[in-house]
Amino acid sequence: MNAPAxxxxxxxxxxxxxxxxxxxxxxxxxxxxxxxxxxxxxVLQPGDRVCLEGNNQKQADFLAQALTQVxxxxxxxxxxxxxxxxxxxxxxxxxxxIARRLDFSFSGPQGGRLAKLVSSGGIEIGAxxxxxxxxxxxxxxxxxxxxxxAAHAADRQxxxxxxxxxEDTPAIVEATAFSGGIVIAQVNEIVDVLPRIDIPADWxxxxxxxxxxxxxxxxxxRDPAQISEIQVLMAMMAIKGIYAEYGVQRLNHGIxxxxxxxxxxxxxxxxxxxxxxxxxxxxxxxxxxxxIPAIEAGWVESVHSFGSELGMEDYIRxxxxxFFTGADGSLRSNRAFCQAxxxxxxxxxxxxxxxxxxxxxxxxxxxxxxxxxxGAPNMGADARGRRHASPAWLKAGGEARAxxxxxxxxxxxxxxxxQMVETFREHMExxxxxxxxxxxxxxxxxxxxxxxxxxxxxxxxxxxxxxIANLLLxxxxxxxxxxxxxxxxxxxxxxxxxxxxxxxxxDRGVIxxxxxxxxxxxxxxxxxxxxxxMRDLVRASGxxxxxxxxxxxx
Amino acid sequence: MMQPGLxxxxxxxxxxxxxxxxxxxxVGVVGSGNLEVLLEPAPGADCRIHIxxxxxxxxxxxxxxxxxxxxxxxxxxVQVSIHDMGxxxxxxxxxxxxxxxELQP
Numbered sequence: 001m002n003a004p005a006x007x008x009x010x011x012x013x014x015x016x017x018x019x020x021x022x023x024x025x026x027x028x029x030x031x032x033x034x035x036x037x038x039x040x041x042x043v044l045q046p047g048d049r050v051c052l053e054g055n056n057q058k059q060a061d062f063l064a065q066a067l068t069q070v071x072x073x074x075x076x077x078x079x080x081x082x083x084x085x086x087x088x089x090x091x092x093x094x095x096x097x098i099a100r101r102l103d104f105s106f107s108g109p110q111g112g113r114l115a116k117l118v119s120s121g122g123i124e125i126g127a128x129x130x131x132x133x134x135x136x137x138x139x140x141x142x143x144x145x146x147x148x149x150a151a152h153a154a155d156r157q158x159x160x161x162x163x164x165x166x167e168d169t170p171a172i173v174e175a176t177a178f179s180g181g182i183v184i185a186q187v188n189e190i191v192d193v194l195p196r197i198d199i200p201a202d203w204x205x206x207x208x209x210x211x212x213x214x215x216x217x218x219x220x221x222r223d224p225a226q227i228s229e230i231q232v233l234m235a236m237m238a239i240k241g242i243y244a245e246y247g248v249q250r251l252n253h254g255i256x257x258x259x260x261x262x263x264x265x266x267x268x269x270x271x272x273x274x275x276x277x278x279x280x281x282x283x284x285x286x287x288x289x290x291x292i293p294a295i296e297a298g299w300v301e302s303v304h305s306f307g308s309e310l311g312m313e314d315y316i317r318x319x320x321x322x323f324f325t326g327a328d329g330s331l332r333s334n335r336a337f338c339q340a341x342x343x344x345x346x347x348x349x350x351x352x353x354x355x356x357x358x359x360x361x362x363x364x365x366x367x368x369x370x371x372x373x374x375g376a377p378n379m380g381a382d383a384r385g386r387r388h389a390s391p392a393w394l395k396a397g398g399e400a401r402a403x404x405x406x407x408x409x410x411x412x413x414x415x416x417x418x419q420m421v422e423t424f425r426e427h428m429e430x431x432x433x434x435x436x437x438x439x440x441x442x443x444x445x446x447x448x449x450x451x452x453x454x455x456x457x458x459x460x461x462x463x464x465x466x467x468i469a470n471l472l473l474x475x476x477x478x479x480x481x482x483x484x485x486x487x488x489x490x491x492x493x494x495x496x497x498x499x500x501x502x503x504x505x506x507d508r509g510v511i512x513x514x515x516x517x518x519x520x521x522x523x524x525x526x527x528x529x530x531x532x533x534m535r536d537l538v539r540a541s542g543x544x545x546x547x548x549x550x551x552x553x554x
Numbered sequence: 555m556m557q558p559g560l561x562x563x564x565x566x567x568x569x570x571x572x573x574x575x576x577x578x579x580x581v582g583v584v585g586s587g588n589l590e591v592l593l594e595p596a597p598g599a600d601c602r603i604h605i606x607x608x609x610x611x612x613x614x615x616x617x618x619x620x621x622x623x624x625x626x627x628x629x630x631x632v633q634v635s636i637h638d639m640g641x642x643x644x645x646x647x648x649x650x651x652x653x654x655x656e657l658q659p
Contacts, residue, residue: 228587228645229645229648230642230644230645230648233648422642422644423642423643423644424642424643424644426587427640428609428612428640428642465644466644489643489644490615490618490619490643495614495615495618521648521651522648522651522652522655524648
């Protein structure tokens with residue numbers, strides 16, 4: 001009888017590496033640029049689980065292109081496990097049969113095409129995850145056999161320097177390299193000495209120099225010139241009605257003009273209210289250019305980032321007390337750690353959405369698109385495993401539990417999860433709806449659940465230009481519904497409110513209007529913004545911030 | 555001559571706060587997502603609101619916005635003229651309040 005083998009992964013790995021070593025363009029870890037397709041054909045086998053590094057910002061675009069060129073007779077039915085589908089190539093591989101199954105988190109620009117591929121049967125979706133959830137599965141049952149990652153530079157040994165956009169790379173490489181997998185990195189350049197080592201060479205099997213620098217999208221830049229007075233008003237309400245009310249010290253902002261307005265109001269309106277040092281000291285946040293004035297005014301003690309932002313490199317380097325930087329001076333971001341930080345160590349998440357229903361469920365999913373939500377569900381969820389206390393967390397938990405008995409009354413804190421929306425979006429699309437599009441989408445795509453971004457159970461406040469609804473204080477589903485209707489403005493949902501019940505909720509402080517907060521909407525002018533243009537942001541940074549060309553409008 | 559595609563709406567409410575004689579008030583600009591509000595003295599005790607908007611089909615919302623504006627200010631003897639380029643109700647209400655504020659002595 002044969003003894004069982006316990007090292008098949010290792011044996012297979014050696015076989016694959018041996019096949020690669022026979023290629024003329026392969027010298028140890030270094031692979032000639034034009035050998036990348038044969039390399040992929042040598043190491044990949046049908047049915048392999050493959051992580052093609054597609055981040056929110058940084059893309060392994062050269063390796064993505066190479067993967068579309070492999071011989072589909074040899075390499076097919078791959079199972080792709082990657083956080084973001086950003087490039088056309090990410091879906092091209094499904095059309096040619098190179099890949100068949102997909103587990104992912106976010107598909108932003110490819111959402112429409114993905115929906116079509118799913119309905120025509122050209123792709124099997126395992127599940128749509130949050131970032132943290134997908135990374136977690138890398139270490140359980142979605143471990144990549146081959147990882148194709150992007151770094152800024154490699155040295156002769158194969159050590160990698162990721163640059164500021166470290167993003168997902170550490171999580172992907174760790175899962176692959178320590179499970180008998182193979183790691184292939186594309187780099188922009190090969191140098192003798194790296195500024196620092198982000199990924200050690202012995203976790204990396206192959207390095208290939210790409211003909212062009214990898215693609216990075218500046219997703220977190222918002223031009224202050226486009227912030228409206230209504231957004232200023234809502235930002236004033238957020239600062240006075242929520243941040244000051246709860247004493248929020250540690251937080252995460254979603255991306256958008258609503259939250260950019262808050263960032264730009266801290267050194268002006270926040271200062272007038274005497275809140276400096278009392279709120280907004282620690283952030284889990286990408287390096288938003290809109291945060292520059294608050295940093296310069298001394299509001300911000302620390303910022304840990306999921307990724308980076310193009311143009312912020314020199315500013316970050318010069319503000320190393322605030323950002324997480326290496327001994328070399330440049331930013332080290334890390335999506336997995338920052339997601340964990342946002343989930344467990346922040347007292348507040350505030351972000352926007354496209355639709356909110358009467359239960360407070362919110363979603364950005366729209367018909368005909370399958371996009372996923374990236375990190376929002378982890379940021380916008382109460383961390384049930386949290387045990388450390390802070391005043392903001394205790395106050396929110398206290399409000400939710402006051403007067404309750406038994407398990408529901410057991411004292412604990414709660415994360416503040418704020419949905420901040422104008423009642424109408426562009427083109428008079430109402431943000432408040434009776435039924436989320438997510439329900440129809442669930443049926444269209446045959447999903448197990450409707451794609452809800454943030455569950456109503458986790459939402460603590462809904463903030464609109466009409467006021468703030470504090471859902472922590474609601475005791476029945478009916479109260480919750482009327483509290484939401486009561487800030488839904490002139491949308492059909494808002495107009496259908498029970499006016500008497502809404503007034504009684506206002507008397508109880510469940511609903512607060514701007515006037516109840518001592519805010520006159522007529523004071524909400526763009527003059528309150530600490531920067532009103534991209535140029536103002538550059539000036540505030542002392543010339544250290546260098547926005548990408550598309551944002552240079554002066 | 556009205557531009558094609560514009561929708562006109564008119565509302566009239568009896569008011570209690572007589573504006574008396576005043577120099578016409580103009581706030582806002584006619585631009586995408588924005589509007590212009592003009593207040594002029596008018597005979598009688600009504601607040602009359604005339605709306606020309608590029609966004610058709612939102613009569614019910616305009617009626618509610620106009621009614622709430624009147625409930626807040628109770629203006630009498632005022633003609634309100636609105637030229638709207640698809641502003642949201644929030645922006646419309648803000649402009650109306652800004653204009654009404656100019657009337658205060």
